[in-house]
Amino acid sequence: MDKIKILGLQSDKQSIMQLLQAEGVVELIDTGLTASLATEDDVVEPNSKSSLDREYLLVDEKEQQTISEQELLIRQKQANLESVIIKLDNKYPNISIEPADLRISIQDLLAIKKREKAILSKLEQVQVIEDRESDLAAEREQIQREQDILQDWYDVDINLAQTSTERTVIFLGQLEKSALKQLEDELVELSLAQTVILDLFEGDRYYLTAIIALKEDQLEVDNLLKRYDFNALPIKRQGKPNRIYQANTAQLERIDSYFLELEQELKEIAKNRLDFYILSDYYSVLLDYYAANKIPQNTLYTFSLQGFLPRETSADVVRQIESNYSALVEIQELTTQDDYPIMLKNNPFSGAYQTILEMFGAPNTQEIDPTPGLAPFTFLFFGMMLSDVGYGLLLTLACAFLLWKRKIDATTESGKLVRMLFLSGISSTIWGFVFGGFFGDMLTLLSDKRISFPYLWFNPMDEPQKLLIWSMIFGVIHLFGGMIMRMINEVKYGRISNIIFDIIPWFFIIIGLGMMVGGSSLNITSFNVSELGKWFALGGGVIVLLFAGRDKKNIFSRLISGVGGLYGVINYLGDILSYTRVLALVLATSVIATVVNFLAVMVSGGVIGWIFAILILMGGHMLNLALSGLSAYVHSSRLQYVEFFGQFFEGGGRFFKPFSYQTKRIKLKKENINQQEENNVF
Amino acid sequence: MEFLSNLGPIFTLLGAAFAAFLPGLGSAKAVSRLGQAVNGVLSEQPDLFGRALILQALPGTQGIYGLLTFFLILTRSGIMESGFTAEISWAQGLLWVAAALPIAIVGYLSALDQAKVCETGIALVAKRNDQHARVIVLAVVVETYAIFALLASVLAIFSLG
Numbered sequence: 001m002d003k004i005k006i007l008g009l010q011s012d013k014q015s016i017m018q019l020l021q022a023e024g025v026v027e028l029i030d031t032g033l034t035a036s037l038a039t040e041d042d043v044v045e046p047n048s049k050s051s052l053d054r055e056y057l058l059v060d061e062k063e064q065q066t067i068s069e070q071e072l073l074i075r076q077k078q079a080n081l082e083s084v085i086i087k088l089d090n091k092y093p094n095i096s097i098e099p100a101d102l103r104i105s106i107q108d109l110l111a112i113k114k115r116e117k118a119i120l121s122k123l124e125q126v127q128v129i130e131d132r133e134s135d136l137a138a139e140r141e142q143i144q145r146e147q148d149i150l151q152d153w154y155d156v157d158i159n160l161a162q163t164s165t166e167r168t169v170i171f172l173g174q175l176e177k178s179a180l181k182q183l184e185d186e187l188v189e190l191s192l193a194q195t196v197i198l199d200l201f202e203g204d205r206y207y208l209t210a211i212i213a214l215k216e217d218q219l220e221v222d223n224l225l226k227r228y229d230f231n232a233l234p235i236k237r238q239g240k241p242n243r244i245y246q247a248n249t250a251q252l253e254r255i256d257s258y259f260l261e262l263e264q265e266l267k268e269i270a271k272n273r274l275d276f277y278i279l280s281d282y283y284s285v286l287l288d289y290y291a292a293n294k295i296p297q298n299t300l301y302t303f304s305l306q307g308f309l310p311r312e313t314s315a316d317v318v319r320q321i322e323s324n325y326s327a328l329v330e331i332q333e334l335t336t337q338d339d340y341p342i343m344l345k346n347n348p349f350s351g352a353y354q355t356i357l358e359m360f361g362a363p364n365t366q367e368i369d370p371t372p373g374l375a376p377f378t379f380l381f382f383g384m385m386l387s388d389v390g391y392g393l394l395l396t397l398a399c400a401f402l403l404w405k406r407k408i409d410a411t412t413e414s415g416k417l418v419r420m421l422f423l424s425g426i427s428s429t430i431w432g433f434v435f436g437g438f439f440g441d442m443l444t445l446l447s448d449k450r451i452s453f454p455y456l457w458f459n460p461m462d463e464p465q466k467l468l469i470w471s472m473i474f475g476v477i478h479l480f481g482g483m484i485m486r487m488i489n490e491v492k493y494g495r496i497s498n499i500i501f502d503i504i505p506w507f508f509i510i511i512g513l514g515m516m517v518g519g520s521s522l523n524i525t526s527f528n529v530s531e532l533g534k535w536f537a538l539g540g541g542v543i544v545l546l547f548a549g550r551d552k553k554n555i556f557s558r559l560i561s562g563v564g565g566l567y568g569v570i571n572y573l574g575d576i577l578s579y580t581r582v583l584a585l586v587l588a589t590s591v592i593a594t595v596v597n598f599l600a601v602m603v604s605g606g607v608i609g610w611i612f613a614i615l616i617l618m619g620g621h622m623l624n625l626a627l628s629g630l631s632a633y634v635h636s637s638r639l640q641y642v643e644f645f646g647q648f649f650e651g652g653g654r655f656f657k658p659f660s661y662q663t664k665r666i667k668l669k670k671e672n673i674n675q676q677e678e679n680n681v682f
Numbered sequence: 683m684e685f686l687s688n689l690g691p692i693f694t695l696l697g698a699a700f701a702a703f704l705p706g707l708g709s710a711k712a713v714s715r716l717g718q719a720v721n722g723v724l725s726e727q728p729d730l731f732g733r734a735l736i737l738q739a740l741p742g743t744q745g746i747y748g749l750l751t752f753f754l755i756l757t758r759s760g761i762m763e764s765g766f767t768a769e770i771s772w773a774q775g776l777l778w779v780a781a782a783l784p785i786a787i788v789g790y791l792s793a794l795d796q797a798k799v800c801e802t803g804i805a806l807v808a809k810r811n812d813q814h815a816r817v818i819v820l821a822v823v824v825e826t827y828a829i830f831a832l833l834a835s836v837l838a839i840f841s842l843g
Binding site: 359360464465468578580581583584585587588591592594595598627630631634635637638641642 | 815840
């Protein structure tokens with residue numbers, strides 16, 4: 001990492017910032033000394049400022065303000081875009097976008113600005129269409145409701161608008177059959193006998209009636225009808241019911257065809273929604289640019305800027321700036337003592353496992369990159385835990401499909417994960433052959449125990465104790481790997497005594513204890529393995545006891561520290577036992593697979609039986625692959641974080657985040673924009 | 683006294699049932715509680731569904747471990763093949779029960795405890811999407827003990843038959 005310092009002219013500031021963003025290799029340092037601080041000074045001692053300075057401050061404030069306003073506007077536009085994009089994506093997930101991998105050149109991204117107006121007007125069009133569609137839907141519902149009622153009234157031959165005559169009012173509506181008699185009686189009782197009830201139509205449980213009352217009785221009759229649950233006809237339109245019904249039907253057809261037209265229009269727009277994607281990402285890039293623009297420190301005519309950049313790119317960046325602008329550029333080579341962000345560089349294999357480290361956190365500037373140590377062990381443990389040829393191949397093929405057919409971007413977070421799972425799938429396949437698993441014991445069960453999938457080493461279902469021992473042995477190797485990493489770190493720090501007194505004795509103690517426990521089963525007769533192990537462990541133990549507290553002067557406190565150091569054996573024991581999870585997960589994968597096969601064989605027989613069996617096999621094994629795959633991933637990561645990193649990792653760094661084109665929806669082709677062509681790209 | 687001579691298979695099945703139902707119950711409770719938490723988060727951030735689903739599913743593994751133990755006990759004790767007529771003495775039957783106990787009890791309790799970690803984790807992910815992986819790791823630290831219990835049960839089962 002290098003530190004870059006740029007001192008340039010205000011007039012070049014925009015261009016230089018844009019150049020840096022396009023290059024995408026510099027992380028800007030926000031010193032926090034922006035205009036806000038300067039204005040504070042201004043308030044405290046207004047008179048001490050020269051007139052020039054104050055003029056500048058005013059300008060700067062104005063500039064900041066307009067930038068903020070612009071940002072706000074862009075944010076609003078982007079939010080509108082995003083909401084429409086999400087709607088279209090949900091509505092037309094099947095309409096594909098060209099190009100399918102959403103990869104465009106930077107020129108195309110920047111060129112979208114020329115079409116911004118057109119795209120935004122299209123966006124408005126979508127919103128208009130949606131408004132109209134919801135209006136239409138509401139109207140349609142209203143008409144449909146009328147139609148439902150009119151269906152009952154279809155054969156009634158009266159004008160629905162006729163609700164009164166000169167001296168009478170007419171109530172049209174539905175009356176329960178059982179209520180009719182009572183209503184008539186009560187009308188007589190209340191001396192409203194002039195009221196006439198006409199049955200217009202007889203339904204199953206009700207009459208459609210026209211109740212004609214004198215105008216002076218209107219209120220009383222109305223109240224009475226309410227009590228009898230008289231269901232008044234809500235439609236008061238000119239014409240007979242059947243006419244209205246037919247008119248409504250025609251109207252519905254018109255609405256439907258209009259709706260289809262609108263849908264077609266929307267579909268056309270959805271086909272071109274790539275423009276929306278690009279514009280939304282363009283806004284993101286622009287917002288990043290505005291945010292970065294607040295970082296440089298300004299004077300009236302110049303600005304100054306600092307940033308971190310990887311050493312191999314620094315010469316190129318300096319050349320680009322100095323050859324195009326009259327700016328002063330200084331490169332300061334940083335040493336590990338300085339504080340700078342971390343960028344990891346690994347070969348393709350280890351790089352695939354970098355994502356596991358990135359999840360945990362960055363190493364600090366002085367220690368070793370743990371990825372090369374972590375990668376082979378994650379490969380090993382993931383493969384062991386899943387250990388099935390069928391599952392491994394499925395995982396590998398699925399990831400290969402994503403990587404090479406769908407061209408998923410391997411630099412994104414999900415792309416890295418897929419790359420790691422691809423390798424892990426290969427490892428699972430290998431371990432599947434080692435332990436003899438192909439979708440559990442599918443072959444054995446389906447062939448009625450005539451053939452079984454061969455294993456290269458042993459079958460953990462038959463000899464779980466053997467795998468128990470071996471998982472711990474692999475664990476010890478893993479821990480030793482971590483201790484070697486610590487030794488490398490100690491060499492970097494120049495603390496050789498730590499290696500001799502704190503690390504090497506533990507190799508002897510762990511190996512010695514292992515020999516003591518397992519020596520008798522090794523069948524070696526030329527020498528006594530357990531006896532040798534005892535001396536190994538004792539020797540290591542004595543060194544720890546004597547030297548763990550070597551910085552203490554007092555002999556007693558030194559010995560007490562030594563005993564405390566020996567207590568570390570408990571930690572190591574815990575760490576080693578933790579690796580027995582490998583056995584449990586191996587068994588979990590294969591036993592669940594066995595259960596699935598067992599269930600499938602149980603229902604098999606006959607055509608229907610076999611269809612069910614195949615469904616059970618597919619569903620069950622997919623589920624097991626998902627669950628066991630997740631377990632394998634999570635637990636192999638955990639073994640790295642807790643057991644492996646526990647040996648040496650200090651951390652506390654932060655990852656390098658260069659100022660660059662960050663897009664969310666589209667992907668950019670890797671090519672450099674020709675800066676000379678156009679100085680202001682936005 | 684035919685009943686007494688059949689106590690062995692009864693005990694064995696009882697042990698297997700313990701292994702299946704206790705962790706299953708714990709997982710069901712845990713997953714249900716997390717589902718409610720996830721629903722709350724989804725009302726604000728529907729995009730988080732995939733991530734939240736994984737967190738919800740984490741305490742579901744205990745139920746699977748229980749089922750796995752259930753299945754192992756049935757096959758290893760011979761009940762799967764010969765059913766109630768399997769030749770198991772009552773003392774052997776009790777041994778199978780003992781073998782089922784670690785995963786039955788630890789599976790049940792650890793599912794509930796893991797759910798607490800996941801629950802706060804879902805709240806964390808709702809605020810900071812990038813912390814998803816760390817939340818998973820923290821939750822899995824709890825699951826470690828369910829795995830050890832499973833290991834204890836499985837080793838006992840393998841040494842019994």
